[in-house]
Amino acid sequence: MRDNYFSGGLRGLGRRVTDRIWRLGFASRFLFATLLYSGTALKRFHLTIREIYFTGVLSLIIILVSGLFVGMVLGLQGYDTLQRYGSSEALGILVALSLVRELGPVVAALLFASRAGSAITAEIGLMKATEQLSAMEMMAVDPIARVVAPRFWAGVISMPMLAALFSAMGIFGGYLVGVQLIGVDEGSFWSQMQASVDFREDIMNGVIKSFVFGIIISWIAVFEGYDCEPTAEGVSGATTRTVVTSSLAILAADFILTAIMFRGA
């Protein structure tokens, strides 16, 4: 009896693992197909611009407000720590580096996954459930080219811009708290930041990170939507999976990218 339970459990585990690997393989083929059929999305760029509005522009509020608050908290916490060592004028460097290297890309990506990623999955999933994708296929229009690719590229294009805006807003928040509220010297706040933040090392690496996160979120979001069960439960499950999988993938990718980028720094 115990043997039965053991072998049954083992079989179940094996099935789950192989299912995951199959799905990953299918997701990779799907990404390949999306890239292959991206011609329409890029040639008829107005399709992508429309999606940039829905995914990028409509995410602006949450990104800007969150950026401001994260920057303000960094200002408070940073000042509290730095003043213990008598170097509170380095607050500008701390705020800027934390944001452009890490918090900007990562937090903006997490917010983007919850705000736009989930919306993309739900939209594509509902289009599938209401047979809109089938209807498109029957009209000899490939849904991957017409629906998936513009949304994928919109996410990839929006993400670095949103992360940059998040960082800019965060730095402004840090300035408000550090300089205007606490009274750190304004000159040293900005000049130290200018002197210590390297364009290639810090800013470009941050942009590369947010670009990679954009690919990850958009890929997961469009795939989950396209692959979901065409039912209410299927769409809701896919939306949840988009947020959970993207968040974990962002954090894991961030660790790998940081390890590669800032190894010798």
Next chain:
Amino acid sequence: MPSEPLVKLTDVNFTYDRRPVLQGINLEIPRGKVVAIMGLSGCGKTTTLRLIGGQLKATSGEVKVDGQVVNGLDNDGLYALRRRMGMLFQFGALFTDMTVYDNVAFQMREHTDLPEELIHDMVMMKLHAVGLRGAHKLMPSELSGGMARRVALARAIALDPMLIMYDEPFAGLDPISLSIVGELIRTLNDALGISSIVVTHDIQESLKIVDYVYFVSEGKIVAAGTADDIRHSKEPYVHQFVWGEADGPVSFHYPARPYGEQIYAEASRAR
């Protein structure tokens, strides 16, 4: 070869997940006719439609549309064929992010280089044909079920197809919308000189408009004939279906072991 049927299925089998869905289907859709495929939910009617549209591939047999073997076509060939087909989905499947006008214009913009003024005139003509020219600015969420079905019909005839496939066109419609959609299927078929396949289980409405009927049960064609043949059929399954009898070849009860046996078994277990 105008006498050759537009659609011909020969010994078609389709298996999904090792389960046979269609077995040995032989079916013809003559040019210019309205043909219904009827049967209970889950009997394989919609699968037949999807095989004709090339969304599914037959496990064996041959599906021919206008002389082309659908299950032998590559993606480009299939898409070229689909441009000459229209399909009306069960609940219309209108694109919910577009207006009625844009829905009807969708294929014209995707597949032609026509100037926008010409597209406008064509869209208005198609919408006029289904009586909804005045609704061109509405969004799909503002339409009733019957109106949505009519807009989907206007979209299906956008590029003047040779064949229109209707998947449950009468499902969930009020009596007025039901007869409007029924009338439209017949009128458009005759006015445009096309062929139509109607997959439905709405027997009364469809018998009024169709030329020929195929009955499908458990993946096989069990009866075929004109509307009158079907009305007067002695075939038990067709008779039960036409007259809506609760019991017959299609049993009222879901398969279970004899009731007495089950009660006895449960009582002895309780003891």
